[in-house]
Amino acid sequence: MIKNKKEVDQVISKFIGKKGSLIPLLQEVQNFEKYLSKDTMRYISEKTGVHLAQIYGVATFYTMFRLKPQGKHVIRVCKGTACHVSDANTILKAVNSELKLENGNDTTKDGLFTVMEVACLGCCSLAPVIMVDDNTHGKLTPEIIGEVLKKYK
Ligand code: FES
Known part of the structure; x- marks a missing residue:
């Protein structure tokens, strides 16, 4: 359709x-x-x-094209060098855990969120960084991911 x-x-x-x-x-x-x-x-x-x-x-x-439906909110988790050395993998795990994403699914069952891994978001001094829609969230820790995402639910 x-x-x-x-x-x-x-x-x-x-x-x-x-x-x-x-x-x-x-x-x-x-x-x-x-x-x-x-x-x-x-x-x-x-x-x-x-x-x-x-x-x-x-x-x-081309990786810029998406062949699956996308959630209402897109969460871009930076995996660039500065974020990588600031434990971006732990942030990604925290995001996926908070959204209960498993088995390689990148979009929540309710269609509210899609999670993407991206290269540098251009604000390395804030590493580790995620971007939710057009909003940048930096200096993250796994413990505050739930609070950050709560605003979008
Ligand atoms: S490496 Fe993450 S913002 Fe630059």
Whole structure:
């Protein structure tokens, strides 16, 4: 199912026929769809004439593309060097534990949170750092993760 078909159509018409436009097209679609579903990729293929295998190949090659639904809030856990040496792995475990994420699932069952591991968030002096949506939380300890995430529940 495509949630924002009108917007998808607008993006397609903006890029259709332009050489090298598949990646920006998929990025813009993902911006409001939040991920690239099979239905969305199939629809883009039908409308643009780009083979579905090519679209799927691009979507699975680049890590910026998401093929699974995303939670309402996105938690980016920094695994960059400064955060890594400040025990980012413990922070990640605390986040996953707080959200009861297991077995490789990155999104909570209620669809409220998605957890992503990212490289540097650009605020290394605050390490270890997470970002929830557009809000940066730094100098974290595992003990305060529950308090930080409570604001978003
Ligand atoms: S390494 Fe984590 S913010 Fe830079």
